[in-house]
Amino acid sequence: KAVEDAKKLAAYAAVDYHVKDNQTVGIGSGSTIIHAVKRLAERVKAENLNILCVPTSSQARQLIHDNGLTVVDIKRHLEIDVAIDGADEVDSELNLIKGGGGCLTREKIVASCAKSLVVVADYRKDSHNLGEQWKKGIPIEVIPMAYGPVSNAIENQFGGSADLRMAVGKVGPVLTDNGNFLLDWRFDELYDWNIVNMTIKLMPGVVETGLFIDMADRVYFGMEDGTVKTHD
């Protein structure tokens, strides 16, 4: 309950502060964003706002549609005013681990096209260093054929273990919206995440990493005591 309330607090604060009339808004994936979309729909209705929404996943597309908001395709809306998204963990430099929901590639694409990226999260994501609270590793999207070589390359270069993400509702590995596999790399020491991100990105077969380095402009944390903490 406390966590859900915290997600809602962060989401409402972000939408109320950042969304203005006649904007194109990138909509992230996960559970916190659900509150943001509900708040956005409330404001659109109450204030008769003209808002276009760019989804970052099939979940986001459905969420936008189910809330009566307008879905648009990024290829015709390259200028995104603000992207609002969740995160699995945030460090003191606003580096993010994303991809717990498996949507990191489209999330990063939309975020890269946005004038600003605003993250909404509950207090469990507020860390000093990556890995303090998020123990499921850094998600990496790979083309299916490459999951073995990439897992090997990461483990040989950086240690830890990079494991294929298996589906729950279906036998076999998770398939992303792009038809790819996901590795979750559980690292066991701290690194210069910018170097790690660039190194892994260059490994043949890697589509995208869940390391969002120097991308977030502001994070809204919903706190346990009912306050909202922002970090720029």
Ligand code: DER
């Ligand atoms: O997968 C992602 O990056 C999502 O943004 C997700 O991890 C955030 O999840 P939550 O809002 O359900 O915590």
